[in-house]
Amino acid sequence: MKLKVGDYAGVGCIVDSCLHCSACDDDLEQYCEHGPTLTYNGMECDGVTPTFGGYSDQIVVKEHFVVKVPETLDLKGAAPLLCAGITTYSPLRHWKVGAGDKVGVIGLGGLGHMGVKFAKALGAHVVMITTSPEKGRDAARLGADEVLVSRDAEAMARHAGSFDFLLNTIPVGHDVNPYLALLKRDATMCLVGALEELTPAVNGVNLIIGRKSIAGSAIGGMEETQEMIDFCAEHGIVSDVEIVSIQEVNEAWERLAKNDVKYRFVIDMSSLKAAA
Amino acid sequence: MKLKVGDYAGVGCIVDSCLHCSACDDDLEQYCEHGPTLTYNGMECDGVTPTFGGYSDQIVVKEHFVVKVPETLDLKGAAPLLCAGITTYSPLRHWKVGAGDKVGVIGLGGLGHMGVKFAKALGAHVVMITTSPEKGRDAARLGADEVLVSRDAEAMARHAGSFDFLLNTIPVGHDVNPYLALLKRDATMCLVGALEELTPAVNGVNLIIGRKSIAGSAIGGMEETQEMIDFCAEHGIVSDVEIVSIQEVNEAWERLAKNDVKYRFVIDMSSLKAAA
The missing domain is CATH 3.40.50.720 (NAD(P)-binding Rossmann-like Domain)
Structure with a gap:
């Protein structure tokens, strides 16, 4: 088991892949020959069930597609590592x-x-x-x-x-x-x-x-994503973020389109409760 | 000395380069940082003297830019190896x-x-x-x-x-x-x-x-061009050519433009004497 109760679990851009093609065998699930299941705007492996992303305070994911987020990392700044982080780390490596x-x-x-x-x-x-x-x-x-x-x-x-x-x-x-x-x-x-x-x-x-x-180059595989986030913990690297509530998401989207963010918006999902 | 009197000497697309930049140091004269001197339509290293190519029965070239053509190779079919040959051999290697x-x-x-x-x-x-x-x-x-x-x-x-x-x-x-x-x-x-x-x-x-x-990828360096032509001798490889005289060169050019040649024209330079 990668994680125990109480650990911080990170879910990035992929939540499933075939796990038996040559890409998956090489720990490059992002290039799965049958197409990885993207966390948002994707389709599950059944080809019919859409995926709805992580704008939620709960998500069910196969353990293979979860990384353990080191406790020393600032969680807010760690969130974008699972997309912008691995996308840039992987080709540099x-x-x-x-x-x-x-x-x-x-x-x-x-x-x-x-x-x-x-x-x-x-x-x-x-x-x-x-x-x-x-x-x-x-x-x-x-x-x-x-x-x-x-x-x-x-x-x-x-x-x-x-x-x-x-x-x-x-x-x-x-x-x-x-x-x-x-x-x-x-x-x-x-x-x-x-x-x-x-x-x-x-x-x-x-x-x-x-x-x-x-x-x-596209994002990275799960093994390399774990390597990346451990590298971040070791080197004190997180993303520069601006925290917004779910209520502010439309305004954030407009600012994003104008390139007005340094450098990623992160939604505080606890604000969902206020919205409910 | 690479060659002795009586050897077959091959001259390809390059007749000079600076020989002291990082590309030349790596035996990749074709990528010379000061620009290689091309055999035809080029400029010598002095920057003012044009090069006129090999349509001649004599050419003066620095030894570094000459390859030794193995005696066992058919000379007619060997000529295009020095351009089409090295251009394809180099990236495959x-x-x-x-x-x-x-x-x-x-x-x-x-x-x-x-x-x-x-x-x-x-x-x-x-x-x-x-x-x-x-x-x-x-x-x-x-x-x-x-x-x-x-x-x-x-x-x-x-x-x-x-x-x-x-x-x-x-x-x-x-x-x-x-x-x-x-x-x-x-x-x-x-x-x-x-x-x-x-x-x-x-x-x-x-x-x-x-x-x-x-x-x-562009042609190849002198060391690799020698390797290529030795590889050709070892494997019995030459170019498929059609021999033309210097008198037929305009017709050959027209046919070349129509892609009507299998697969390279080679000019028999002894025909120059008939033209004189």
Whole structure:
């Protein structure tokens, strides 16, 4: 048993998967060949029962899909680790980011702010790459060693060919070509947010010259999610959050759409009782 | 000295590079940080002297940029190895293609026909992926184990998620999304021909779900080019060529533009004398 009565149990984006395909065998349930069951807006393995997410003060989940949240972690700041945390931790680990690497985190939001914290804790030299100089100032507080404003063509040219890894957290389709120019030979830019068409189009020459790669990565498996949250406890990492009540959720949604949150809203589910 | 009088000397796409940057230090002169000097349509390291290619019966080249062509290789069929050969051999080796791998070669032309021969010789199960069923028939002769017609949606669906590596030799911009669906989790599609915009646009979701990669690769370094041509001698591999005289070069060019060659034209430079 992973948990005993009284432990803090964390439930992230996945609540089920087939557990017998090659992805599940490799502890990568997020890539389950039969499709993982997402916690929200998903379907259970029966293919007909919808999942309704975690906006509740109770949830029933198979033990395999629960992580033990260390007691030393601040619970409010730990909640987003189970999505934004693992989404950024997993590719940094998969591409073996560590000391001596120059890592760029592209985009400073819920994902990007975790990417900066993790890349720094893993020992990398971290460059926050953002369109917005104001966001850049906050990046230093989060641990970034440098800020690169992507609209500054001269600054982009100075950093050309210098990055060992780019974690691209931009959540919409965008022009990735200027970022590919930042990569060293044989280096990878990993997308974690852009579930959309990358327009203007990627130019093949930007991959061919320098043997560069564009990759993608989705959340993480249960074993790695536990590893991530233990890493957070060890390094004192949580997400920067703003607590809202369930009554404030519509306003929070509107602010989220305007990118007005540093950097994740967390709903205090005890406010459900007030709503009832 | 690599060569003695009487040896066959091969000159490929590169005739110079800085030889002291990190790429040159890693025997990857094709990615020289100061730009390699291409044999044709290039500039020498002085930045002002153009290079005029190998359409000549004499050429002066630094020894570093010459490979020794084994005597047992048919010289006519060996010539394209120095471009189409190394361009396809290098990524197959870099991504460690070997026995047990299912490899797709996309596009059957000068590059693709070499990709099939090399992937087969490296021990892979080779699938020729082409828009044209007629080309597919020729692919079997070249060593392909299977042919997958990319316009056949049902066949594409049957092969979904099954490839360990895709070598994409299509020489123009194209929609790569259907090919990404063929890759296994964590697998790579490497572009070697498309020095253009990939339109319709790549959709990030096709990389994120399954942690897939699109990469690129350009020719190869001198050490690997020698390795490739020795591999060819060992395995009896040459390019399928059609010999033309210098007098026929305009006609050959027109046929090339119509994709009417199996699979490379080679100019017999002794015909230069007749032209003089």
